[in-house]
Amino acid sequence: MSESPDFFTRHRELLERAVRATTERASWSAYPEMPNDPAYGEDGMATGSEAFQALVGKPFDLGQPGEPVAAGEVSPYGLELGISYPYLAPDEAVAIAKTAGRAWRRASADTRAGVAAEILARLNAASFEIAQAVQHTTGQAFAMAFQAGGPHAQDRGLEAVAYAWAEQKHHPASAIWSKPQRKGDPITMEKTFTPVGRGVALVIACVTFPTWNSYPGLFASLVTGNPVLVKPHPKAILPLAVTVRIAREVLAEAGFDPNVVLLVPEKPGSPNAGDLARHPDVRIIDYTGSTSFGDWLEANARQAVVYAEKAGLNTVVLDSTDNYKGLLSNLAFSLSLYSGQMCTTPQNLLIARTGMTTDQGVKTPEQFAQDLSAALDGLLGDPKRAAGILGAITSTAVTDRLEQAAATGSVVHPSSAVENPQHPEAVVRTPLVVALAASGEEVYTREWFGPISFVIETESTKESLEVLRRTVGEHGALTAMVHSTDPDVLEAARDAALDVGVHLSENLTSPAVFVNQTTAFSDFHGSPASPAATAALSDPAYVTGRFTTLQSRRHVAAV
C-alpha cells in the first residue's frame, strides 16, 4: 500500500476542523451550498447534465459483481431512466462484503477517515451529476436536489465521519501500565487497544432523500471499520449508484478491495431488504422509512444494531407572535417545500379556540386558517415559482392520501394541481390544509406523509401543549415548533419537548430558517428519545455502537 495516495494526510486538516465543529455545534460547513459557488466551476451544470445523460438508458458500470437487472426507474418529471444495475443475492452480497472487510478492519482509523474524506470530496465534485440523479428519482426541484442531495448530504456525511474518527481515537493505540511491588521492580505491562468494527453494515435508503438520509450511516459504518451494503429504494437507485461508484473508485485507489462498499438493489417486485437485514453476518442497519418496516426491523433483525428514522407527528403550537406576517410566510414555505414530502414537514398546527395574540390583533383559528391559506396562495401563485418550491409528487400513494385527508374535516386550503411549465408530465400539487377539533385525534395521530396539514382547535395553549405531549410522546416526531412571545409558554414548550424527546424550534419567522430543515454540524436531526427514531444525526451515540475497542496486554521490562 506504500504507493497508494495518502488520503489521510490530504484531508487531515479538514477532518480536524470537522471534529472541532462537532464539539462546537455552531456554524460550519465543508461544502458550498450554492450551485453558482466558484468552487464548482463555471460549467458545473453543463458537465453534470452530460454525465447524467450519459448514464440514461444503459447498464450502470459499477465494476462490482452481480448480474445486470433493469430497474424501471421513472423520473417524476417524465423521463424513463432505463438503467440496469448489478443484482446480488443477499447471501452472496454479505459474503463478498465480509471478505472485503477483513483488510478494511485492519486499516487504522486515520486511514479509513482519509478514504471517507476523499470519497466525500469526489461526491462534492460530482454534485451536479448527483443533483440530476436526485431530481429525476425523488421529484425534488433542481435547486433542492442540488443542495439537499449534494453539499448538505455531504456535510451530514462528513459530520458522521468526524464523530466516527474522533470516537475511535478516544483511547490510545497503546499504553504502558505499571504497578509498584513491595519488593523489586514494578510490574509493567504494555497494552494495545484496537477499534474493531461490528461486522457487515446495511444501509436501507428511502425514496425522498436517497443521499441525505443514507450518507450518515454509510460513512459512520465505513469509518468505524465495517464493509457496507447500500440498499437503495427501488425508485431512487441512481443517486446511490453514483455514490457507490465513487466510493469504490477511491477504495481501489487506496489499495483496498472495492467490495468494501456494494450496491444491493432489489429485483423489481422482489424486495430484498428483509433477507439482507436478517442475515446473521449483518450487524449494523441504518434505515429511513415507514414506521411499520422500521418496527419490523427492530423486532426481527435482532443480530444487528438498528439506527432507524421512522415517521412521526410534527407539531406546531401557535400561542402568540410579534411577527404574524413572518410566521405565515415561514410556515407556508415549510408546508410547501417539496410538497411536504419530508419527514420534517409540520403536520399538526395547534391553536387555542380563543385565538393567538399577534402584532396584528388576535387571530382566531378560523382567521389563522384563512391567513395561512392566503399565504400559501401568495407563495405558490406563480406556476414556475410554485414548481421550484413544490417539486413533484413521488407516487400515487401521496395523491390518494390527499383525497382521503380532504374528507377528514373542513378543508381550509384545497390541494390544487399546478402545471410545471418545463415538465408538463410532473404531478404538482399545492398543500392541503384541513381544520379539525382537538377531539379529532384519530385523524391527526396518524402520519399523513405529503402536503397535508391540520389546523387543530384546542381549548387553550395549555391544552395545545398537552396535545403535543400526549401525541408526540406516544407517536414521536422529527420536528416541533412553538410560536409565543410569552416566556412562560416558551419554557413550558421547552419542557414538553425535553419530556417527549423532540428538538424544538421557537418563533421561526425569517425567510432563511425553516422548521423542516436542519444544518449539519449544528442542528441535530432526530432523536432516540422519540418513538420516531432510534438515533440522532449525528452524535457520539450514533457511532459508538458500530465498533468496539479490543485490548491485548503483555509484560514488558520496566520503562
Add this chain to the structure above:
Amino acid sequence: MSESPDFFTRHRELLERAVRATTERASWSAYPEMPNDPAYGEDGMATGSEAFQALVGKPFDLGQPGEPVAAGEVSPYGLELGISYPYLAPDEAVAIAKTAGRAWRRASADTRAGVAAEILARLNAASFEIAQAVQHTTGQAFAMAFQAGGPHAQDRGLEAVAYAWAEQKHHPASAIWSKPQRKGDPITMEKTFTPVGRGVALVIACVTFPTWNSYPGLFASLVTGNPVLVKPHPKAILPLAVTVRIAREVLAEAGFDPNVVLLVPEKPGSPNAGDLARHPDVRIIDYTGSTSFGDWLEANARQAVVYAEKAGLNTVVLDSTDNYKGLLSNLAFSLSLYSGQMCTTPQNLLIARTGMTTDQGVKTPEQFAQDLSAALDGLLGDPKRAAGILGAITSTAVTDRLEQAAATGSVVHPSSAVENPQHPEAVVRTPLVVALAASGEEVYTREWFGPISFVIETESTKESLEVLRRTVGEHGALTAMVHSTDPDVLEAARDAALDVGVHLSENLTSPAVFVNQTTAFSDFHGSPASPAATAALSDPAYVTGRFTTLQSRRHVAAV
C-alpha cells in the same frame, strides 16, 4: 438548593483526573486497594465489623418506601443474616423512581457527577462494612471481598462516572449559529443543547460480585440523568442495601428526592426481575448473570437498551513459554481464586498433542496436566491459605456441577474438600481439572461455572487457535490468554482475538497479574463484539445510549 453542599466543586479535580485516565488507559486508581492503607484509618476493620454486626438480625433502614420482607440471606460462612428489606411492587417502584427522576433530569451533568463522586467517596469510607457484607453473601474470602467489593468496585464506578460526565459535555450547553445573508445582517440563532436521560434504569445484580458488577451500570445511568432501580440477587442483597443507603443519603443532602435510587429486592421465591425489566417506563437495563436470562431480557425487554454480561468459554492457548514455573503458578492461582466462581476464570486450556516447548523442555499434555495439578496442590496445601484463596462455594449448583464435570473425561486434578479453620461450616473445594480430547466439544462448549477446567488436547497450536476461534466466536468469552514465545503464534492469537471479540492476555507468568482480573481505567472488561456480553466496562459506548442531547433554537439579534 443553594444551601446544599457543592459536591461538584468538592470532587471536580478527581473527576477531571478520572476523565484523563479514561483517555490514557495507563495506571491510575482513585481508591487505595490495601485494607491497611492509612487512608482507611487504624480502626477500619473494627468499625466495619461493628457496622456490619449492627445490621444483622434487623430490618434494614433505607428510609425508602416499601413493606419490610425477611430476605433469608445466609452467609456461605454459616451466619444467618436475618435481615428484612423494604419490598416494592414493580409498578410502584417504577412510578416512584420516575417521579423522583424529574428534578434529577433537570440537574446539570456537573451536579450529577458531583453527587456520584460523593456517593463513591462515602462508599470508599464504608469499604470495611461493605467487605463484610460481600464476604457474608458471596462467600469471597475477606481480602478479596474488601478489594473486589470495595475499592476495585468503586474504581469501576468512578470510571463509568468519568465516561458519563465527559460524554454529556461533548456538546456545548449552547451555541450561536450565524449565516450571512445576501442582503442585510446575518441570520443569527441561539441553540441550546440539553443532555436528557433515557428514563428509569434497572440494574440486575449477580450473587458473586454484587458491587463490582453493578456499580458501573448504577453510576453510568445515574450520572446521565436517570433514576435507578437496584435489583439485588436474593442471596446477596446486603452489599447493595448498604450502597443504596449511602446513595440516598447523598442525594437527600444534595437536595434531591432520594428515591432517585431505590432498592428493589424480590420477595423470597417470587422473582421480580422479569416484571421490572418489561415495564414500559424502564428504558435502561444493566444485567450480569446467566446467558439464558440475558438472552430473555434482550428478546423481551425490547423497550429498553440492555447492557448484559453473560457467560462464555474463557480459553487459554498453551504453545510455548520461557517461564514454565511462572506459567504454572499464575494459572493455578487463576483457577483457584474464589473457587473459579468468576465470569473470567479460564475454563478451556488448549495444548497441542506434541506438547509445549518450555524452558524446562517439551511438556506433553499429560505432563502439563500433572504439573498444573502439582502447582494447585502446592498453592492450596495449607488449609488456611487455601481458604483465603478459595473462599466458599456459593451454592449446591456449583458442587453438583463439580460432580457432573468429573464424569466427562479423565480427572487430572480432583476437586477435594478443604476445611476452613475459622469457618467450619463453609463449603470449600479445590479446582477440578479434567483432560479431554479436542473432539469433546459437546462438553467444553458449555460454561461450567465454578472451579472446573479442561485440559484439551489438540493436533497443534494451529488447531488450538482454530478451536478458540470457533468456540469463542460462537459462544463468547470474557477472557482469553495465549502462552507463546513465537511472534507468529502471538500475532495469530491477537488476530483470532480481534476476530472473535475477546480481550487477550499474553504470557502472564508473574505473581501479580492474572487473566481473570482487570484493572479499572486501564483494562476493559467484556466486549459487545463477543456473544458473552453486549457492553464493555467502560467505554463511550457504555454511556452514550443512556442519554440523548436535545436541542432548541431561536433567533437572536446578531452578536
